[in-house]
Amino acid sequence: MSAPIRVLLADDEELIRDALAALLGCEPDIRVVGTARDGRHAIELALLHRPDVAVVDLQMPRVDGVGVILELGRALPACAGVILTGHAHPAVLRRALDSGARGFLAKGAPGTALADVVRRVHEGQRYVDPVLAADALTQPASPLTPRETEVLLVAQEDRSVREVSRELFLSPGTVRNYLAAVTRKLGADTRSEAYRIAHENGWA
Numbered sequence: 265m266s267a268p269i270r271v272l273l274a275d276d277e278e279l280i281r282d283a284l285a286a287l288l289g290c291e292p293d294i295r296v297v298g299t300a301r302d303g304r305h306a307i308e309l310a311l312l313h314r315p316d317v318a319v320v321d322l323q324m325p326r327v328d329g330v331g332v333i334l335e336l337g338r339a340l341p342a343c344a345g346v347i348l349t350g351h352a353h354p355a356v357l358r359r360a361l362d363s364g365a366r367g368f369l370a371k372g373a374p375g376t377a378l379a380d381v382v383r384r385v386h387e388g389q390r391y392v393d394p395v396l397a398a399d400a401l402t403q404p405a406s407p408l409t410p411r412e413t414e415v416l417l418v419a420q421e422d423r424s425v426r427e428v429s430r431e432l433f434l435s436p437g438t439v440r441n442y443l444a445a446v447t448r449k450l451g452a453d454t455r456s457e458a459y460r461i462a463h464e465n466g467w468a
Contacts, residue, residue, distance in 0.1 A: 303332045346385055
């Protein structure tokens, strides 16, 4: 018998984390090796446990799901990423795929779907909601790079540059450069306006 698929779960809502862990725990070929409360915690646990699959919520404190997938792609390229979201906007799907995620699943999907997606991505396949995939083809892509998006998500409308630089381990000057590029690309006059534009279009 082959070894079970080792899975890491990350969601900032404890109830959802526990429910997903219980759901996957019923599968004989899947083992949950860790649960994380935020994106930074997910990265730390992934480096510790080296899971086969990481299932992460899109919107989490500290580092969002896309940021987690990007970091794991660099540090643990063998770990397949699956993004869960309750906000299944086509632009969000583009961000997820651009990050290197192998699976994209809405939180409202049937309970058995997650285990099936975990198995698929572990075997090297991709899974994307087919309706979202079709819609995404007609939506404009985000003009922001994944790193610019990550910085904007952490900065939001009014967090200080120093706070953002500490959280992302970047210099204040680098953070300012990213935010200036974001504002310019979105045709905004202020960071607050840039964040609003990106959020309304599903780019952040």
